[in-house]
Amino acid sequence: VVTAMIRPVLPRDTPELVALAQETGVFKPAEIVALREVLDDYHREAHARGHHAAAVEQDGRPIGFVYFAPASMTDRTWYLYWIAVDRRAQAKGTGGVLLRHAEDQIRREKGRLLLVETSSLPHYELTRKFYAKQGYEVNAIVGDFYSDGDDLVIFRKRLAE
Numbered sequence: 001v002v003t004a005m006i007r008p009v010l011p012r013d014t015p016e017l018v019a020l021a022q023e024t025g026v027f028k029p030a031e032i033v034a035l036r037e038v039l040d041d042y043h044r045e046a047h048a049r050g051h052h053a054a055a056v057e058q059d060g061r062p063i064g065f066v067y068f069a070p071a072s073m074t075d076r077t078w079y080l081y082w083i084a085v086d087r088r089a090q091a092k093g094t095g096g097v098l099l100r101h102a103e104d105q106i107r108r109e110k111g112r113l114l115l116v117e118t119s120s121l122p123h124y125e126l127t128r129k130f131y132a133k134q135g136y137e138v139n140a141i142v143g144d145f146y147s148d149g150d151d152l153v154i155f156r157k158r159l160a161e
């Protein structure tokens with residue numbers, strides 16, 4: 001049972017969120033660098049362009065976060081860019097709480113489709129299971145996208161008829 005609360009991501013969270021993402025062990029070093037830039041951009045200006053970042057806080061510290069934004073040049077399609085839960089807190093429902101928070105917010109903004117991109121590598125298997133359990137379907141696979149043998153897997157969920 002998750003008794004934690006969801007709140008907006010704040011500038012002072014950045015070091016903890018970057019460390020948390022790194023400690024999951026699934027992201028590449030370049031992705032960790034990109035995450036720091038994404039959070040800095042978010043606080044500087046992206047929040048004003050409709051991007052969202054939310055954290056789950058437990059005992060005064062963030063244990064997970066989600067980042068989502070509209071896909072430009074589309075009719076109400078959104079991207080889930082980041083979701084991560086502290087390694088020690090995984091598999092207790094926190095990721096589901098964060099994903100449903102994103103879906104609810106996107107529905108409030110009349111979003112139609114939500115896409116999530118991930119990798120075909122074995123260490124993302126639990127991540128792919130997570131999306132499947134949350135009602136996402138594999139909609140496209142781009143072979144060898146990240147590197148030879150590492151496909152791009154695009155999950156999709158329809159949020160409105």
Ligand SMILES: CC(C)(COP(=O)(O)OP(=O)(O)OC[C@H]1O[C@@H](n2cnc3c(N)ncnc32)[C@H](O)[C@@H]1OP(=O)(O)O)[C@@H](O)C(=O)NCCC(=O)NCCS
Nearest residue numbers: 024083084085090091092093094095096118126127129130
């Ligand atoms: C994917 C992630 C956000 C899910 O959050 P979570 O709080 O662990 O997931 P939940 O507790 O809500 O859901 C659990 C389900 O997700 C899957 N799962 C994902 N990670 C898991 C883990 N470390 N251990 C067990 N199950 C996991 C399982 O299918 C599980 O279902 P089950 O309990 O019926 O077996 C989280 O595990 C994580 O941060 N993973 C590493 C980062 C990552 O892959 N991010 C997405 C990049 S595209």
